[in-house]
Amino acid sequence: MTTHYLVLSALLFAIGAVGVLVRRNAIVIFMCVELMLNACNLAFVTFARQHGNLDGQLIAFFVMVVAAAEVVVGLAIIVTIFRTRRSASVDDANLLKY
Amino acid sequence: MEPAKIVEHAGGVIGASWLMIALPLLGAAILLLGGRRTDRWGHLLGVAMSLASFVVAVVTFFELIGLPGGERRRAVGLFEFIPGLVDMGLLIDPLSISFALLITGVGSLIHIYSIGYMSHDPGRRRFFSYLNLFVAAMLLLVLSHNYVGLYIGWEGVGLASYLLIGFWQYKPSAATAAQKAFIVNRVGDFGLAIGIFTIWTTFGSVTFQGVFESTLKPEQGVLTAIGLLLLLGACGKSAQVPLQSWLLDAMEGPTPVSALIHAATMVTAGVYLVVRSGAVFFPEGSTAALFAAIVGTVTLLAGAIIGMAKDDIKKGLAGSTMSQIGYMMLGAAFGPVGYAFAIGHLITHGFFKANLFLGAGSVMHAMNDEVNMRRYGALRKALPVTFYTFLIGYLAIIGFPLLSGYFTKDGIIETVIHHNEVLGWLAVLGAGLTGFYMSRMVFMTFFGEKRWADDAHPHESPAVMTIPLVLLSIGSIFLGGYLVLGGRFMTFLGPAVGMPEGGVPAFHPFTVPGLATLALVAVGAAIAWLRYGRVPVPVTAPRGSFLTTFARRDLYGDALNESLFMRPGQWLTRIAVFFDNRGVDGLVNGLAAGIGGTSGRLRRVQTGFARSYALSILFGAAVVAGALLLVGNL
Numbered sequence: 166m167t168t169h170y171l172v173l174s175a176l177l178f179a180i181g182a183v184g185v186l187v188r189r190n191a192i193v194i195f196m197c198v199e200l201m202l203n204a205c206n207l208a209f210v211t212f213a214r215q216h217g218n219l220d221g222q223l224i225a226f227f228v229m230v231v232a233a234a235e236v237v238v239g240l241a242i243i244v245t246i247f248r249t250r251r252s253a254s255v256d257d258a259n260l261l262k263y
Numbered sequence: 264m265e266p267a268k269i270v271e272h273a274g275g276v277i278g279a280s281w282l283m284i285a286l287p288l289l290g291a292a293i294l295l296l297g298g299r300r301t302d303r304w305g306h307l308l309g310v311a312m313s314l315a316s317f318v319v320a321v322v323t324f325f326e327l328i329g330l331p332g333g334e335r336r337r338a339v340g341l342f343e344f345i346p347g348l349v350d351m352g353l354l355i356d357p358l359s360i361s362f363a364l365l366i367t368g369v370g371s372l373i374h375i376y377s378i379g380y381m382s383h384d385p386g387r388r389r390f391f392s393y394l395n396l397f398v399a400a401m402l403l404l405v406l407s408h409n410y411v412g413l414y415i416g417w418e419g420v421g422l423a424s425y426l427l428i429g430f431w432q433y434k435p436s437a438a439t440a441a442q443k444a445f446i447v448n449r450v451g452d453f454g455l456a457i458g459i460f461t462i463w464t465t466f467g468s469v470t471f472q473g474v475f476e477s478t479l480k481p482e483q484g485v486l487t488a489i490g491l492l493l494l495l496g497a498c499g500k501s502a503q504v505p506l507q508s509w510l511l512d513a514m515e516g517p518t519p520v521s522a523l524i525h526a527a528t529m530v531t532a533g534v535y536l537v538v539r540s541g542a543v544f545f546p547e548g549s550t551a552a553l554f555a556a557i558v559g560t561v562t563l564l565a566g567a568i569i570g571m572a573k574d575d576i577k578k579g580l581a582g583s584t585m586s587q588i589g590y591m592m593l594g595a596a597f598g599p600v601g602y603a604f605a606i607g608h609l610i611t612h613g614f615f616k617a618n619l620f621l622g623a624g625s626v627m628h629a630m631n632d633e634v635n636m637r638r639y640g641a642l643r644k645a646l647p648v649t650f651y652t653f654l655i656g657y658l659a660i661i662g663f664p665l666l667s668g669y670f671t672k673d674g675i676i677e678t679v680i681h682h683n684e685v686l687g688w689l690a691v692l693g694a695g696l697t698g699f700y701m702s703r704m705v706f707m708t709f710f711g712e713k714r715w716a717d718d719a720h721p722h723e724s725p726a727v728m729t730i731p732l733v734l735l736s737i738g739s740i741f742l743g744g745y746l747v748l749g750g751r752f753m754t755f756l757g758p759a760v761g762m763p764e765g766g767v768p769a770f771h772p773f774t775v776p777g778l779a780t781l782a783l784v785a786v787g788a789a790i791a792w793l794r795y796g797r798v799p800v801p802v803t804a805p806r807g808s809f810l811t812t813f814a815r816r817d818l819y820g821d822a823l824n825e826s827l828f829m830r831p832g833q834w835l836t837r838i839a840v841f842f843d844n845r846g847v848d849g850l851v852n853g854l855a856a857g858i859g860g861t862s863g864r865l866r867r868v869q870t871g872f873a874r875s876y877a878l879s880i881l882f883g884a885a886v887v888a889g890a891l892l893l894v895g896n897l
Contacts (some may be wrong), residue, residue: 186874186877187874189874194874255873259870263867263871
């Protein structure tokens, strides 16, 4: 019965991953990361239901907390980069390399 | 008769004999540490320390001869040097005190002479500190009661000679000569060091008492090996063939240094070592003694031949030193009689060689440091004191009857002929050569016509230089007779080196070898007069036969060393350098270059594009997930 949920979770994760890989705008990439995290949450909750214990739901809460913290830090970085470079493209910020 | 037993001694003058070493050492320390502040009175302190040491030696000597003959070997313990292994101490016996008197006595005269000789040199204070160091090291060498102390003095003498030969270090030739002396000496020191190690493992002791009075009976082969190693050391210090090459170059130092090296210190150390170790390592008829005799004979002829061709007055004298030390080495190979004559000759030689060298220095001083005898001539009027003292030294060294050299050299020759006809007659031949080259030197320097450089205005040296000359020439006249007649010196030395079986041999003035020696010396002197006295001496040296060239170039000793040791050594280093550059460095550098190149390529992965990192993370996650699935399915 839970197969549909898992398929949806996999689709959402794939969309997120592709978004991260192909898009340049940092905000969009960020949203795609959130999408991947929430796809994972969906998978956790589904498995919790499937196995009849609460471990998966518990971890989902942890993921949300971490995601919230990540959003705070990540958005701050993106805003700062935008202020200095007038661009939110991740390809422009490529100075740290060989 | 065996040498006397060594007895422990404490207190008295003999107990304080360490002052002999300490005083000049203190002088050297004050002058070296005091620096320029001591410039004004430095030379006086140097002379005072040397004289004080001489006084201690004289007092010790009289204290020693106050003891009965069989108790004249006193060991004075000083301190524990290496706990449980080596105690430092002095051995005061007739042999060591003879050396100490010679070193401090002649050394002091050389110190006094140097006041005048070095009076215009800005480094005079430094010079005197090195002289004091030299005397202190040499005294430690001869007075120490063990081989380790002897070795320390041995190295100290090497150091002091290095500093003094290279005293005018701004001259490249002097700097090279100093290094050469040091390096050639190292070869000999190596032999001595290994010899001492072997003595330690064989006898379990390095003190003279422990070795000479040991109850162990080591194998003859071991004793011979130790003897040969000690002989190698002696060859280095005493400039015997094959380690003779440094001595002629050592003339680069100031002349008093040459006098000190050749007369009182340094080159006598080898003879001391052989005589001191003689009873155990060089007994009569042993292989080691035979080697010492052969080395001595070869050197006495080689030195004389070199001396015959040199135009440089100091180098001529240097060849003569080699030759005379050769006589001592030869004599030291033939038991107690030989020891007595060898040491006797060493002492008289100390006087007349110092006399000759200081005389040569006085001539050079008068002639603006000219050393080429072809530029001298007719100096006997200009330098009367130098001339007469030089003449006495000359007569003493060629063995003119009744002068010092006559008694001691004749003694060596008689002793050697008694044991070994061939070597003995070669020594007689050497005496003839001595007659030639020393006469040549005197004729070229003091007789004939003036061949001076245009700006030469010879003048007699100041009294501070001539008085030591006079004192030394008095020794050159009387000392030999005093020591040899009546067997005085042999009896005195007996407790230290043993007495000959059947008592002291009487002195016979008219023997076949003795008369032959005199005749050959006369022939040599006559030839010298015919070639350098009667006819004018050309100012530029004639080319001469190949024999002359052979002798002028030190019998190709340097060329031999160069082709035998230096060139192969250079090839070896070149091969080693090639192997190091291409082999070792190649491996190390290749590895480093390989890692560097690989990392340079791997670095390119870091593109700076966040999305490409994300791709590799995804790829990695996929691989991990795939691997987990695979493992889970197994």
